[in-house]
Amino acid sequence: MTDNFALYRTMLLIRRFEERLLAEFSTGKLVGTTHTYIGQEADAVGIFSVTDPDDIVFSNHRCHGHFLAYGASSPQGSDPYRLAAELMGKATGLVGGRGGSQHIQWRNFYSNGIQGGIVPVAAGMALAEKEQQSGKIVLVFIGDGTLGEGALYESLNLAALWRLPLLVVLENNRYAQTTPVELAVAGSMAGRFAAFGIPVWERETSDVLEIQSAAREAVAHVRFGAGPAALILHTYRFMAHSKGDDTRSPEELTRIRQFDPLTIHAPRLSPAERDAAEAEVSALLAEAFSRAASDPFPALTTDHRTLNTEH
Amino acid sequence: MTTVLDSLNSALHSAMESDPRLYVLGEDLLDPYGGAFKVTRGLSTRFPERVLTTPISEAAILGAATGMALRGLRPVAEIMFGDFVTLIADQVVNHAAKFRWMYNDQVRVPLVVRAPMGGRRGYGPTHSQSLEKMFLGVPGLKVIAPSALGDPGALLLAAIADEDPVLFVEHKLLYTRPLLQAGQGDLADFALESGGDPFPYFVLRPPAPPRLTVATYGYNFELARAAALELMMEHEIFCDLLVFSQLSPFDLTPLFASLTQTRRLLTVEEGTLTLGWGAEVAARAVETVSGLQVRRVAARDLPIANSRPLEDAILPQVADIVAAARSF
Numbered sequence: 001m002t003d004n005f006a007l008y009r010t011m012l013l014i015r016r017f018e019e020r021l022l023a024e025f026s027t028g029k030l031v032g033t034t035h036t037y038i039g040q041e042a043d044a045v046g047i048f049s050v051t052d053p054d055d056i057v058f059s060n061h062r063c064h065g066h067f068l069a070y071g072a073s074s075p076q077g078s079d080p081y082r083l084a085a086e087l088m089g090k091a092t093g094l095v096g097g098r099g100g101s102q103h104i105q106w107r108n109f110y111s112n113g114i115q116g117g118i119v120p121v122a123a124g125m126a127l128a129e130k131e132q133q134s135g136k137i138v139l140v141f142i143g144d145g146t147l148g149e150g151a152l153y154e155s156l157n158l159a160a161l162w163r164l165p166l167l168v169v170l171e172n173n174r175y176a177q178t179t180p181v182e183l184a185v186a187g188s189m190a191g192r193f194a195a196f197g198i199p200v201w202e203r204e205t206s207d208v209l210e211i212q213s214a215a216r217e218a219v220a221h222v223r224f225g226a227g228p229a230a231l232i233l234h235t236y237r238f239m240a241h242s243k244g245d246d247t248r249s250p251e252e253l254t255r256i257r258q259f260d261p262l263t264i265h266a267p268r269l270s271p272a273e274r275d276a277a278e279a280e281v282s283a284l285l286a287e288a289f290s291r292a293a294s295d296p297f298p299a300l301t302t303d304h305r306t307l308n309t310e311h
Numbered sequence: 312m313t314t315v316l317d318s319l320n321s322a323l324h325s326a327m328e329s330d331p332r333l334y335v336l337g338e339d340l341l342d343p344y345g346g347a348f349k350v351t352r353g354l355s356t357r358f359p360e361r362v363l364t365t366p367i368s369e370a371a372i373l374g375a376a377t378g379m380a381l382r383g384l385r386p387v388a389e390i391m392f393g394d395f396v397t398l399i400a401d402q403v404v405n406h407a408a409k410f411r412w413m414y415n416d417q418v419r420v421p422l423v424v425r426a427p428m429g430g431r432r433g434y435g436p437t438h439s440q441s442l443e444k445m446f447l448g449v450p451g452l453k454v455i456a457p458s459a460l461g462d463p464g465a466l467l468l469a470a471i472a473d474e475d476p477v478l479f480v481e482h483k484l485l486y487t488r489p490l491l492q493a494g495q496g497d498l499a500d501f502a503l504e505s506g507g508d509p510f511p512y513f514v515l516r517p518p519a520p521p522r523l524t525v526a527t528y529g530y531n532f533e534l535a536r537a538a539a540l541e542l543m544m545e546h547e548i549f550c551d552l553l554v555f556s557q558l559s560p561f562d563l564t565p566l567f568a569s570l571t572q573t574r575r576l577l578t579v580e581e582g583t584l585t586l587g588w589g590a591e592v593a594a595r596a597v598e599t600v601s602g603l604q605v606r607r608v609a610a611r612d613l614p615i616a617n618s619r620p621l622e623d624a625i626l627p628q629v630a631d632i633v634a635a636a637r638s639f
Binding site for chain 1: 368375409410
């Protein structure tokens with residue numbers, strides 16, 4: 001099995017998982033909301049191909065792709081079943097149905113749905129790992145929209161002052177919900193990090209190998225103990241921010257499909273390998289979704305209900 | 312004479328000595344300054360690697376503490392003035408207090424946020440407030456407040472030992488107060504009971520059957536005590552005094568026992584009246600004890616003025632408590 005095959009298979013897993021989710025929403029099998037990673041798969045897959053399985057991740061509202069790619073880097077492998085169960089609100093979900101799409105936790109992976117607020121938490125985690133000399137680094141995922149949040153800049157300052165093993169991954173998918181980056185971000189993205197003396201690796205690409213190469217350098221910098229780093233990836237989100245809130249023109253949506261990471265990477269595999277990946281992913285997801293669908297819902301126990309009325 | 316400040320400072324020294332996972336972080340903590348109110352004095356000299364002085368970044372202080380707690384450390388964060396807890400609200404409500412439950416009990420966030428609150432020092436509208444009421448009832452968060460009763464340092468150690476995030480509210484005027492002992496000084500006429508572990512409550516029982524029950528916490532116990540003495544000496548009105556150190560989650564069992572005798576509840580707090588601690592205490596008391604009359608003494612719903620006469624008019628005074636007690 002080639003490295004290129006593994007990269008392709010994980011990107012395809014994310015793509016098909018997210019497509020399945022959107023289909024399930026449209027048929028009413030899933031409720032609530034979701035934020036799909038379709039179009040950005042190369043970012044997470046490239047990054048988690050060069051991290052250690054025990055590194056720590058703090059992800060955001062658009063976390064499914066990060067989670068599946070993180071899982072692929074772990075000894076256990078990706079677990080789309082427990083993610084699907086979580087999204088369906090099942091007791092077998094990653095956090096027992098309490099968190100849902102934006103709030104999951106598994107091994108050293110955490111996510112939360114508050115823009116910017118996760119960054120100081122990730123900085124504190126990096127401080128803990130540094131103090132305990134674990135050798136682990138912390139990756140925190142933000143987006144262009146996060147650049148409007150003040151907590152981010154407080155955290156960059158701390159991370160630089162204390163030389164924390166923190167890699168800030170900024171995925172610029174060019175829209176914060178419906179607001180284009182031109183209406184929300186003044187000045188330079190890289191300059192924001194440079195102001196704190198944080199080195200930046202910046203790529204405008206959807207090629208997983210180019211992202212892997214940049215991530216390898218940035219991760220090495222952080223792991224070496226040289227302090228925080230930033231990895232800025234300019235990417236494209238093919239689908240709506242969540243569901244049904246896409247105000248972009250059909251022309252734009254067609255144009256950006258030329259940057260499809262799967263299409264870019266596919267020629268590096270043989271047709272037989274691509275078919276094999278498709279078959280493997282398809283079987284994995286069919287099993288994951290049908291098993292999750294038949295799992296039980298959680299119940300509120302006395303213990304949980306009274307978390308705040310007893311100590 | 313041991314003051315509340317000495318007690319808290321000694322507790323931090325002993326906690327750092329006994330647990331290498333304990334870190335203290337906040338603004339201006341380093342010696343020789345040792346923190347704005349000196350609660351952290353001496354720590355940075357003895358434990359320089361584990362006392363982190365920070366930029367003026369309250370959200371990042373709390374976020375960092377949360378991340379540290381998630382990953383095996385025991386952080387104690389200081390927010391220089393309790394008024395600045397508005398700047399940590401997102402970190403407390405949407406991160407620290409939420410993670411344990413939201414992540415299905417798979418994680419713990421054992422952190423303490425110390426916040427000096429309260430007025431009566433002429434610090435004006437943004438350095439005098441008692442904002443703890445904004446954090447009462449936040450699921451997953453404990454709010455604890457020492458008073459001069461009992462052992463404030465032990466209370467802080469219990470907060471540090473807790474597996475969940477704790478907001479530890481220190482009224483500034485408490486720092487210089489001596490620790491109170493039962494049977495001494497102006498407490499001589501009262502019998503002292505306590506219970507509740509690890510965050511105790513105290514019940515002061517008068518020498519004659521009580522006409523009403525006064526519930527309070529923190530520094531305002533000083534006012535409530537003075538009022539109780541005046542009521543006893545000058546008006547022959549006797550009060551049970553209930554002093555809580557755990558504000559949230561609410562556990563009012565000992566209060567209900569007193570109220571079934573008196574059927575009159577007077578709450579005393581320094582935060583603004585509307586939707587305050589006393590409002591929740593009163594609501595729960597009314598739900599539990601029949602035939603109850605309630606009065607609340609609290610700050611007026613105004614910003615706290617700088618001018619001393621105005622500040623005094625805005626914050627609750629001993630005379631307000633006496634008047635409220637006599638109004639039943």
